[in-house]
Amino acid sequence: MFNSSEFKVYQSSNPSATKSPNAMNGVTIGLIAGTPVLVIVSAILAYLLWKKKSIGDRVEDLESALEMNNELEMGAIIPRRFSYLELARSTADFAETEKLGEGGFGGVYKGFLKDLSMYVAVKRVSKTSKQGMKEYASEVRIISRLRHRNLVQLTGWCHDKGELLLAYEYMENGSLDLHLFKGKSLLTWNTRYTIAHGLASALLYLHEEWEQCVLHRDIKSSNVMLDSNFNVKLGDFGLAKLVDHENGSETTIVAGTIGYMAPEYATTGKPSKESDVYSFGVVALEIACGRKPIDPHAEERKIKLVEWVWDLYGTGTLLDAADRSLGSNFVEEEMTCLMIIGLWCAHPDSKLRPSIKQAIQVLNSEASLPILPSNMPYVTYSALPHFSLYGATLSSSSNKRSSRLSASSTANS
Structure with missing residues (x-):
């Protein structure tokens, strides 16, 4: 608390402190009335930021984990990076009729790449699978560098539009x-x-x-x-x-x-x-x-x-x-x-x-x-x-x- 002399000094050095009681009341009412609006706006902004992150965080986290640009270039043969549209078109937009099976981390679909004139098996990692992201990272990081006649070869990969996709050579006789x-x-x-x-x-x-x-x-x-x-x-x-x-x-x-x-x-x-x-x-x-x-x-x-x-x-x-x-x-x-x-x-x-x-x-x-x-x-x-x-x-x-x-x-x- 201020004593009377301290209050006078405070008034003289702070012009805003000399405003009338009506002015002070107006400011107070304005702040109180604006609070709900600020809360609503803040909530909307927070939601939009969260939504934006939820769409992109799979790819952003993945990019960080894989260090794609550096790691994949270390391989002698780099599997092709496909766009989402290419792989979606190859599987008739992931039609059920093209589905080869369902694994622990997502579905596998038969696809045909027209520009390469070849069939592929496209694994679509489930968006709800947190472990699926780790599986995708492991596949790209490891199998893309392995070359052996008795190993399935990775044809390409894609992480666009919040999707994680892997394209393998197609195995006609299944598993x-x-x-x-x-x-x-x-x-x-x-x-x-x-x-x-x-x-x-x-x-x-x-x-x-x-x-x-x-x-x-x-x-x-x-x-x-x-x-x-x-x-x-x-x-x-x-x-x-x-x-x-x-x-x-x-x-x-x-x-x-x-x-x-x-x-x-x-x-x-x-x-x-x-x-x-x-x-x-x-x-x-x-x-x-x-x-x-x-x-x-x-x-x-x-x-x-x-x-x-x-x-x-x-x-x-x-x-x-x-x-x-x-x-x-x-x-x-x-x-x-x-x-x-x-x-x-x-x-x-x-x-x-x-x-x-x-x-x-x-x-x-x-x-x-x-x-x-x-x-x-x-x-x-x-x-x-x-x-x-x-x-x-x-x-x-x-x-x-x-x-x-x-x-x-x-x-x-």
Whole structure:
């Protein structure tokens, strides 16, 4: 509070303080009356700014994350950057009639690029998928730099108008699971054995032959694509990670598909070459047996493919697991070989799995078959204290498992 002398000094030095009470009241009323208008205008501006950001932030965040202009130019061959209009026109504006399938992060459509005279498969990342943006970034960053006959090639990419699109070479015969489980065609044994070789070759390139080690993290039959001649092409690198050849991944986030995930990876969240090899082993058994990794409708002992086949191995009746749709039209030695390699790669103890190079040597008859325990070993792993789970195909029940696992490991031989 001012005393009287202080108030006089304040009046003389502040002309506005000498205004009449009526003038002061007018200013006060004006401010009060204008407040709701200011609030409304501010709210409108805030909404417009938010809306503008919500439309553009997917692309802006992506540009920052990918550093597109620099990173893509590092590759020897740069996939083409398409406009949204080009890819939309190629798929008849993403018509349902052109839809090839629906993945965890969006739909895939058949398209035809007139100027290139070629068919493509266009993946349209769902706008509601936050993880989809990371998948898109991973695909462009990694697969655009890989060159191998057994890998799906990225034709081009697009991030315009708030859309994230990827264009791949079109695979006429779709994915392996369509043939094994959905009756698209009956794959002959020779074709199946060739597919197993091709998938192993792709994994060898990713793990050992490229400049960095690529951990795919989602090897499964639905990601194994087949061209017009049934040559295998491994696709979907949305979950892939680059690591140094000598160092493992520090990631503690589980992403993948139940049934194909190695037990230590599902528990600790740390992907590795060994966890990729486990997934390859499961696919090898699918190829030989014509069965999915988990069949909840099967008899109790047959629900889990690896456990069932291992039981038959232990009783010397391994060929009973051969795909019945083949009848007797397979080479017994090759069928036995592929099943044992599948079990070896899917060994519960990651330390006892082969490298993919060792598995190929056995496939090529350059090394003898391994001798496995007659009973499937059971190994438990400790969960890391701060790992989390995500993934469109990952069951939430996996979270419960970590609390039941301990650091001990046991094996029954």
